[in-house]
Amino acid sequence: MIGFYGPDGVTNLYLDFGFAGGRVLMQASDLGASVTDLQANKVDRSELPSLNVKTTGATGNGVADDTTAIQSAINQANTAGGGVVYFPAGTYKLTSALTIYSKVHLVGDGQTVSKLNQTSTSANAITGTDLLDVSITKLRVTGPGSGTGNGIYLTRSSADAGVFFHLEDVFVEEFGADGIYLSQPVVSTISRVISQSNGGHGFNLKGGDIAGGASTSLHFSACFANSNDKAGYHFDTVVYTSLTGCAADANGIGYEVTNLKSQSISFNGCGCESPANNSTSYPGIGWKIDGAYGIGLYNCWVYNAGVTGIWVTGNSHTISLVGCTDNTPSITALNFVKVDSGSFVTMIDCSNTSPNSLVTGTTSVLNDGAGNLSTKSVYSAGTITAEGDFTSFGGKITAAGGVGVGNSASASTLGILSKKMEVFDASGASLGFVPIYTTIT
Template sequence: MELLNRRGVLRAGVVAAGVAGGVAVTAGPAAAAAADKGWISVLDHYRDAQGGERDDAGAIQAAISAATAMRPVRSVLLPPGDYTVDREILVRGLDDAAISGHGATITLTGAAATTSGASAVLKITDSHRFEISGLTIVDTEGTQPYNGVSIARSSRGTLDGVTVYGVKWTGLGVFDTTPGASTDIAIVNCTVVGTKFGISTNGHDVRIIGNHVAMYWPSTAEAAAKGGVWSAPSDYYDGINVLSGSDRTTVTGNTITECGQAGVYTQDCTNLVVSANTVTGCQLRGIEIDGGTGVAVGVTISGNTVADCKGQINLVRGRDVSVVGNRLTNTSSARAASLIAVNIGSSHVTVVGNHATQAHPTFPAVYVIADATDVTVAANEVVAGTPYQVPASVALLYRSAAGQFTVGGRLVATKGLGVGNAVAATTPGKVVSKVEVFSATGASLGFVPVYQSIS
């Protein structure tokens, strides 16, 4: 698929004569070149609209159907302009081809009835090695719960520079009844604003990179009606969703702003990387790993900046999770929100090298629930009135002064004795404290008195 060459054709000019959304589009010298490159223009298919009436949806569907019926499959061009549709556009069998809509806006209006998430303005199924680029999709009415662009049963596809505003369900989605039926999909450089869910996937090898997802919930009519306190039911939920059955998902370099619930919400997925995202002002968690009815396994959360959410990073039923090198901030002394919380059912969790600043005077910046197992909290820079609330089973290493680390719990040498759990002495005199001593296996050998001097 020679997408670079095809993009060059698009930049050279449009490929047909006609009118799209009242914007005059005239043919130019690129028409013959576009035909040579295998492009089909939507403007050539208005003659297929029923009864001679202007029918943008009919023309777009006719162009796509004509392109996918050819061998090899042709690519489809929506020239710059405004298009209005009232129903779903179906793309099936777009193999080794593209749909380009740079400068084209499709507006959903008078939408046909549908159930939640069942329909999309542009639905792509059974397509392989395809690209959708540059297109803008807008829903200004919000009467039906459409997705913007949805992908199912497809592979090696790319959504690049697609913009979705205001649809009532998911902006961009990769979703199959059987998780993983879609694989090797990239969603890059896209913008999703004001949708119920921003970007969602239950596919395998899905890369969600460099996108902007925003709900701006505090400024919505819903927020005004609820007095600025989010509650269900709502038209605004999570920014990026990695759903049950997802595997080998990358969520990297996205900006996620003021979502109704979580910025990044994941269920019982496997092999997930959430890195280098900026998440701000979400009404619930910034990044939430939730095993749901199962367990989320193999998760790396690294290098993210998360600020002023109601909880910045939260783990529930996660196993083999690394939380490393994130910058986390709660700037409100009235917001009782953790910066890192290792919650129920989590195990084999490492929390290392994060920078956490907590304005709330008493709410712990780093919290580990009592039933979490095999948790290590080490070398984090925590500025908080209450830095940590962790059970004794947690291996805790923290900076207590310049150039100084303190160990919480016990420190056991690999070959030799270990120490920990200093307590005040119960007898007067030169004994000032007692320190518990452990064998190399971690078994307690009792308490040893510590004296003021050795004389």
């Protein structure tokens, strides 16, 4: 629906699209409404909402219970096949959960002025089941500060996934459980959302919690998880997902990725500051990657790490850490990067202040900040050149075409034989020994 203001009785509107033949006549209807009436019901200056919650009896005064009035607006939108439910500026008291439905979109005037205040310690604020195409934007959702409720809880009963979720400009805080819980969302976006001071996770995305499958095709942009007791971001059975410019401060774990079915997740320019020691399971870690594979951290940093900056464990595979930085760790920090036995990591151009704890054979380091390379194996069809030392700890140096050594010296007689190096071809067959002398005379 398009609304426009004009003289009374004028119902012809010409639309000009700027090209030949692009001018059409649209017959409008006179609503008989004033400019003030229309403005009072709009989402912004270009859209008219389906329903204003104040038209169904909500007060927004922070005192009266607005739960029934808001649910009435949501139900009417659902009956109509979907629509926008609009919350003008105000504080809307809730005493039980609001239930949303597919194709219903909750929109406020901004998270600083349009506020939902859940007063029950056992109820979620917003909940829904088996949803398709829902959005929550420009709202603040506040809980009672304790209890078992979640801020936004979108789950499943029989649907394969929750499809087309969009959360933007939302602030969720003070719930006893998770700030935001999404059951197997796919093709969904979360942008400029803050989840703060919750007793569980800030953002909890879980695939396969009802039946099979995984959360897929998700994007987080400029989100913030702050002071949550467990993880700022908790991903379980989540695949091909990206986070860009996100932050996690003062959580038990900043970013937690679990389960072998969590794959192909990239963290791009994300940060974690001052992770807090909240419990044995959430003791103050920046990133914990546990049993996942194909996870990448690109130009990420950890500031004031409590125990460990980045911990890779649980037989995680193909983990890439590129350009990651350990910034001013706390005095309790033990390690920047910790890799447990059975996990495999590649580190490139990472910078650490706290020592790394890398079990032998787990980690390939390409430039540790001082130009050194450490890896399980190196293969090259061409030439490998080392300006510094080339060391093998109990392994083999294999060369199909032989090994060339620079800094050669000539001498009339040989010196004192110190060691010998055995050289193998590509098939593993010995090519013989290269003598190592302590001096050349």
